[in-house]
Amino acid sequence: MNDTDFPADFLWGVATAGHQNEGDNVDSDTWFLENVTPTVFREPSGKAANGWELWESDLDLVAGMGLNAYRFSVEWARIEPREGEFSDEALAHYEAVVDGCHARGLAPIVTFNHFTSPHWFAARGAWLDPEAANLFARYCGVVMDRFGDRIALAVTFNEPDLPEMLTWAGLPDFVADLERQTLEAAGAAAGVERYRAGNVMLREDFAGMRAGMTAAHRAGRAAIKARRPDLRVGLSLAMCDDVAVSGGEEVRDRKRAEVYDYWLELARDDDFVGVQNYERLVYGPHGLQPAPEGAVLNGMGTAVDPESLGGAVAYAHQISGVPVLVSEHGVSTPDDTIRAGFIEPSLAGLKAVMDAGVPVIGYCHWTLMDNFEWIFGYGPRLGLHSVDHDTFERTAKPSAGVYAGLVRAARGI
Template sequence: MKTFPKDFLWGAAISAPQSEGHGSLNGKSPSTWDKWYEMNPEKFSKNQGPEHTSNMYETYCEDAKRMNAIHLNSFRTSIAWTRLLPDGKTVNSEAVAFYRSYFNELRSNGVKPIINLFHFDMPWWLMKKGGWEARESVEAFAFYANTCFELFGDLVELWTTFNEPMVHVECGYLYGYHYPAIHDLKKAIQVGFHTLMAHTLAVKSFKEGKYSGQIGIILNVSPCYPKSQSKEDLEAAQLADLLNTKSFLDPTVLGTIPENLIELLAANELLPKVETNDLNTIKKNTVDFIGMNYYQPRRVQAPTKINQPALSPADFYEHYDWSGKKINPYRGWEIYPEALYDVALMIKNEYKNIAWYVSENGMGVADEERFMDQTGMIQDDYRIEFMQEHLAQLHKGIEAGSNCFGYHSWTFIDCWSWLNGYKNRYGFYRLDLENDQRTLKQSGHWFKEVVDRNGLI
């Protein structure tokens, strides 16, 4: 029996834009996703846009009971900035009523709400002003964050500012998967710095307001493994780790931006615009805890061609395929549970053993109806195996002294996933797109047993 710590948080994660639906209703203004779908629906899988998603705006009461039925004791979702403050300043009273009722339903069903403030859903009104490229976004986000603390602070004990900030940086400004889908390394770095400052001012507001509870950030952490022990491959791994992990983890936890990152950016004429007191503000406003999303490792090798100054991350490192990898063919992602142990030790040894939890870990599979039995239940043994293997490595890290307080699967119910729509399914509950009906999968039964035991057999 692998027993987890007392009061361990067992739950699931989702986001507002991927689950609520009512994308253009109830006073909500458009996000970049709403407008991008309006402009270019052909980019979205099967023309599945963000309007309806999993319709939790209507079903949250029943869904909270479904969480209780499989004994989840916590659930992370987000507030839609566009719903709460449609123009950035004016509070939407219907949104306040919705979120207060939503969070109360969770609590009354024994489910602790962990509330995130930004999950890739940039308001369109702000995007027209430059989005995260504009310094105005920093103050706008701080105002939004403080509004949330004031309106919902009596219902929420654990807050996070951003989910995977590196993703909206690289997907929007390097690789073309999020709006505005441009390829500009210098803009990406400025977007990253403004995101860091928006996070920092939100933490500052939380602490100065003396709100109860704790505040953190959710980062996607993929440990960097070099192809070989050659000097070039080791340096590539160090740079990949510096750019993708330490760039947010160091300032949010330690209060400092790594000196070698500053030197790297300066050498490549990529330093962002910084205001006079920014670095001091970062130093004074570190987080209480960290959420870590983990799906796959990052395997890198030395770049084959280097531009100077750099034009893309490929000038610092390149990816390589490890021949011995196990893979999820539906996402093309390597399955490597051992990295979760490495993450646990990294946090213990390099980041003051700060309190942290696994905020996302899951397996997306297409066409799950193939695995439906005669009763209508999906027998997702592959998902159970995936979670078992990762939880075993997490338990090993906790036994080694890492201060982990929870594990959240992605996700509670099959949800809409950006350009991929509903192509891959992740949920404990299956969603029928025809009628919004929810049906528990075998993994949901299994997870309930894990929660009841507070451990793995």
């Protein structure tokens, strides 16, 4: 790649998330769920990657790679640890991160809800609560009043379509059973009848949670726009590149309708839509096709396919009609040679759909460093840097150098 391949204002970044990186997010629903018995979480998050304390040196890593953007989340549970009480310390912390981005030439891409919410909010029923949208909008307004004038892009929700996507993932029944047991244990421990969370969801709650998040997205966007009409606002969706072969169109289209299309149509009123892509799935007339013999597999057991990114981005724009931000893209693998070899052809595929007319405003690789991957704990490896979980030392993997080299070439620096 060279500096003629991508637009001069293209955003080159990495993505992280508060709960997965910061550690000690003790007032959150996810922390509470990790520490009940039984729990669907393999292990508790604990100190995570200690990003709350090491944020400045982490920003130095981002800037040192030649990037010009950094996507991170602000944690509602830190900012409003108890209903109606807002933490000046937490707001000052995130304000410092935003200012630290600007000091290093990084555009701050801020996610307002990356799965986690306050414990008190979950005890109210989370997105099933009739007041959820108003509560979320109030929080968005507090964040905007503090440092919204310095945000480059605002993402209201991270992967609100993930529950529906997971119904297509072939997870064993015991996972859903354990999720139910986890929520029941949390409700008992919290002394409430209905403890609910955005990333541990019961099938019978899908419609109500979707309606709640839809209203919250609209209310949050309105609160953000009321303070800064010029700020581009969107949401980010989990999106496979779903491909049909040999009569598989009906299955593929049914999946698209169940998982993506509702949210992509909602995004028509937004300034962009985020695409979070990790795999290509091939559907035949009887469902998902197995990976080709000899294919390199990712941690999900599907084939590593660099063409996946361009396909997912093209479909997102086809339905939404708005510009696309690649808000996450990567590969789960302990073998960094796979990751290092995956980035350039993926970006070439992205550029091909841009050349075909799809407006793409930026690319954020997931993730800066190995971190806490929700119910799977610290097992999956998706980082450009490894982390020593005793000392929290970050060590660049070869893939970090590959990505940095590609970005420098693309930016002409």
